[in-house]
Structure formats: structure tokens, C-alpha cells
Amino acid sequence: MKISKKPFQIFMATTALVLALQVPVTYAASLSDLKNEKSEVEEQKNHLSDEIQEKSAEINTIKSKQEVLLNQITQITDKITNTNNNINQVTQEISVTTQEIETLKADIVALQAKIDQRNELLAERARALQANGSVSFLDVLLGANSFVDFIDRYSAVNTLMDADRQIMKEQKQDQDKLEEQKLTLEKTKKELETKKAELDSLKASLNSQKKEKDNLIVQLEAQQKQIASEKKVLEEQYEEAVEISDEINAKIASEQKRLLEIARQQEAARKAAAANNSKNNGGGTSAPAVSAGNWTKPANGRFTSPYGARIHPISGQYKFHYGIDIANSTGTPVVSAADGVVSYAGSLSTFGNVVMVTHSIDGQIFTSVYAHLNSIHVSVGTQVSKGQQIAGMGNTGGSTGTHLHFEIHVGTWVKQSVGSVNPLNYISL
Incomplete structure (x- = not known):
């Protein structure tokens, strides 16, 4: 047999x-x-x-x-x-x-x-x-x-x-x-x-x-x-x-x-x-659909600010924007853009409430950043899957309205300017 x-x-x-x-x-x-x-x-x-x-x-x-x-x-x-x-x-x-x-x-x-x-x-x-x-x-x-x-x-x-x-x-x-x-x-x-x-x-x-x-x-x-x-x-x-x-x-x-x-x-x-198996988005019907490939969109909403130089909405000064902004209502599900492990979850300066997820994709290390959150659903060390809800959209920190500030860095996150890349090179809105 x-x-x-x-x-x-x-x-x-x-x-x-x-x-x-x-x-x-x-x-x-x-x-x-x-x-x-x-x-x-x-x-x-x-x-x-x-x-x-x-x-x-x-x-x-x-x-x-x-x-x-x-x-x-x-x-x-x-x-x-x-x-x-x-x-x-x-x-x-x-x-x-x-x-x-x-x-x-x-x-x-x-x-x-x-x-x-x-x-x-x-x-x-x-x-x-x-x-x-x-x-x-x-x-x-x-x-x-x-x-x-x-x-x-x-x-x-x-x-x-x-x-x-x-x-x-x-x-x-x-x-x-x-x-x-x-x-x-x-x-x-x-x-x-x-x-x-x-x-x-x-x-x-x-x-x-x-x-x-x-x-x-x-x-x-x-x-x-x-x-x-x-x-x-x-x-x-x-x-x-x-x-x-x-x-x-x-x-x-x-x-x-x-x-x-x-x-x-x-x-x-x-x-x-x-x-x-299917991915658990944990955030209700308003969570974004999971895309094929290594990366997926982190939240549904309006694309309000691109990656690159801009006039800062608070200070009014000409500064570099190291991520993209997606606006929606408070509590809108925010999901992990790729499989990874939570490396930071908590308050961080002008980011307000923030979650950082470290990813290993085909041997390359990335870190994704989700800022201005209203709520955090994970803790440091939690393993998350692509499309799994990790937080709710909010207006904390240096923010002028409810939105998600999303960054992708090559390597570990040290500060905004280190390893920063345009997220639109990896996800589709």
C-alpha cells in the first residue's frame, strides 16, 4: 500500500x-x-x-x-x-x-x-x-x-x-x-x-x-x-x-x-x-481587494498626494513627500501591502499612530509604513499576510484630515529619507 x-x-x-x-x-x-x-x-x-x-x-x-x-x-x-x-x-x-x-x-x-x-x-x-x-x-x-x-x-x-x-x-x-x-x-x-x-x-x-x-x-x-x-x-x-x-x-x-x-x-x-488559502482581511467589506503578485493596495480611498516634492499642507514649506496619501473615512480598513512581520506598532512623532511591517520578498528586504492611524490591530512581532487588516485609517499626528500615509523603503526603516522609494512602483491604485 x-x-x-x-x-x-x-x-x-x-x-x-x-x-x-x-x-x-x-x-x-x-x-x-x-x-x-x-x-x-x-x-x-x-x-x-x-x-x-x-x-x-x-x-x-x-x-x-x-x-x-x-x-x-x-x-x-x-x-x-x-x-x-x-x-x-x-x-x-x-x-x-x-x-x-x-x-x-x-x-x-x-x-x-x-x-x-x-x-x-x-x-x-x-x-x-x-x-x-x-x-x-x-x-x-x-x-x-x-x-x-x-x-x-x-x-x-x-x-x-x-x-x-x-x-x-x-x-x-x-x-x-x-x-x-x-x-x-x-x-x-x-x-x-x-x-x-x-x-x-x-x-x-x-x-x-x-x-x-x-x-x-x-x-x-x-x-x-x-x-x-x-x-x-x-x-x-x-x-x-x-x-x-x-x-x-x-x-x-x-x-x-x-x-x-x-x-x-x-x-x-x-x-x-x-x-x-484566501487572505483574512479582518476589516469588513470596505477592505481593498487583494491583488495578484507580491504587493497589494493598502486601503481603499481617494489618491490625494503623490510621492515627491510638494508644499507641506501644515508648514506651507516646500518639502519632500516620502510616501503617498489615500483619503477615506475614519476606521477604513488598512491592510498589509505584502506578507511580513510587524516591526513597529505605536505612536511615532508626526506619524501619529503608525505600523511598520518588514517583508522578505525573493531575498530582498522591504519595510512598509502605515501612518496617521485611528486604531492598530496588530502588535510588534505579529506575522501578517498580504491583504490582512492591520489598522484603521485615522487623523493622528501631523495630519490635516483622515487619510493613510503609506511608504515603502528598501531595507529596514531608519528614517524617512533612507531607502525611500515610490510606492506606486510596487502597488496599483
Whole structure:
């Protein structure tokens, strides 16, 4: 009796498929956790980046204040220079005035000596007159023996009288000059005291200006040191976050390799089992019909935006659109565009709710992305078939209306721009 091998082959293929299904669950949870951790690190990096920008703005503000301080320091330095110049000038004036005082003192001493000598002469004359008695001018003239003697006597008397008058005149002038020089001396001494007081005031002002300058410099250095320290801490934290992010990316890449292997095992098991059963769309009558070939349309609806450069509907800026948009009502079934394994399911930045499916098709790895979902019907590690419902269409994240944003990437998904291809090269609308 000939035994049919078909049931055994089906059993082996089914066993291989079950094993393939069991493997991803452990790693999928890890990948989801890693991506959540990555999202947290990215948020931390963004937060640190914002803080660094704020610190940079604060630094610019402080730099403006520092410029004011530097201007003040420059102004004070100029004042110090002017004060030093004034001190030098007053010091020179004091030196000149001191020399003038010494000269006046010497002149006064010399003049006083002349006056004293003249006083002594006058005193001698007075004592002579007192000893010999008073002789009048007329007695001297009348005592002449002849006319010639008269003339001689007259000349002698006039000479003596002129000498006396000159002595008295010079004595009066010297005494007046002496009093004037004494007054000048006192005035000069007062000027000297005033200049010395001015010098003391300038020196006090100079010390105050130097102290103010030193305080400003200390303040400036303290600000610079504080800013540099705070910025360094932020930059170190940011570098640590970058290192952590790189480490998480490496772990994610490792987990994705595991998932890719799972996808390859799935494809091998599917081909071995020759699974041609009907596909479960799980989404009701509005799910799209499953196309022949490796790929099928992910959802029914209106084609609203193509792949390529466009004006972004929210920012209004000219940006590249890395997928296509299909619009329909909320909850419209979204199906997997090809057989694969779910590599991400959850919220992701402006994508809102998103599902990513990794596919192995004829040895080539692809990742399809379904964004702005209202609901998610699968979890990370779930194996899905082409046309199987994985989500419901929605309006989450950076969206302006209910629609599906659909992307296809060659290789694993790293970011939108990496490995991005036009989905219309693979599916038909």
C-alpha cells in the first residue's frame, strides 16, 4: 500500500511556520521597548538641544552685558589715565609753587638784611646828631668864610640831604616790598595747600576708580566662568544622550536583523507549505481587494498626494513627500501591502499612530509604513499576510484630515529619507 507524503509535508511546513511565529515574540517586545527608549532619548536630546539654544541666547544676552561692562571698564581706564595726568600736573604745579616759596623766602631774608643794615645806618646818624646837637641848614650856610666856601657848604648839605632822602625812600620801598612778598608768600602757601588737597582728592578718586575697575573685571570673569561651566555641562549631557542614542540604534539594528531573519523564515515556510488559502482581511467589506503578485493596495480611498516634492499642507514649506496619501473615512480598513512581520506598532512623532511591517520578498528586504492611524490591530512581532487588516485609517499626528500615509523603503526603516522609494512602483491604485 502506497502511503501519501502530502499530510507529512503539510505537518512539517506547519511546524516550521509555528516555530517561525514563536521566535519573534521575545525579540519584538525588546524591539518595541528599544524604540520607546530611543523615542525617550530623542526627546531628551531635543530638550537638551533646546536648553543649549536657550543657553546660547542667554550667552548672547550676557555678551551684550559684558560689552557694556567692557565699555565701562574702558571709560574707567580713560578716567584713570586722566586722573593720573591731573595728578602729574598738580604734582608739577606743587613742585613749582614750592620752588617759588623757597625763592620768596630767600628774597625776604635778603631784603630784611638790607632793611636791617639801613636801619643800623639811620640809627648811627641819629646817635651822631644827638651827640653833636642839632645844626640847621641856615647855620651851616651862614658859617661860610667866602662865597666859594658857601657853595661848597651848600653842595655838601644838599648831598647829605639827598642821601638821607634816598635812604629813606629806599627804606620805604624795601619795607613795602617786604610786606608784599610776605603777603605773596602766604598766598602761595595757601595755593600750595589747596593743590595738595586737590592731589589727595585725585589720588582718592584714582583708588576708587581702580577699585571699581577691579570689581567689574571680577564680575566679568565670574560671568564668563559660569556661562562656560553651564554650557559645558549641557554639551556633555547632550554628548551622553547622543552616545546612548547610538547604542540604542545599534541594538535596534540588531533586533531588526532578528526580525528580518524571522521574515525570511516566514517566506520559506510559506513557500514550503504552498499556502494559497484566501487572505483574512479582518476589516469588513470596505477592505481593498487583494491583488495578484507580491504587493497589494493598502486601503481603499481617494489618491490625494503623490510621492515627491510638494508644499507641506501644515508648514506651507516646500518639502519632500516620502510616501503617498489615500483619503477615506475614519476606521477604513488598512491592510498589509505584502506578507511580513510587524516591526513597529505605536505612536511615532508626526506619524501619529503608525505600523511598520518588514517583508522578505525573493531575498530582498522591504519595510512598509502605515501612518496617521485611528486604531492598530496588530502588535510588534505579529506575522501578517498580504491583504490582512492591520489598522484603521485615522487623523493622528501631523495630519490635516483622515487619510493613510503609506511608504515603502528598501531595507529596514531608519528614517524617512533612507531607502525611500515610490510606492506606486510596487502597488496599483
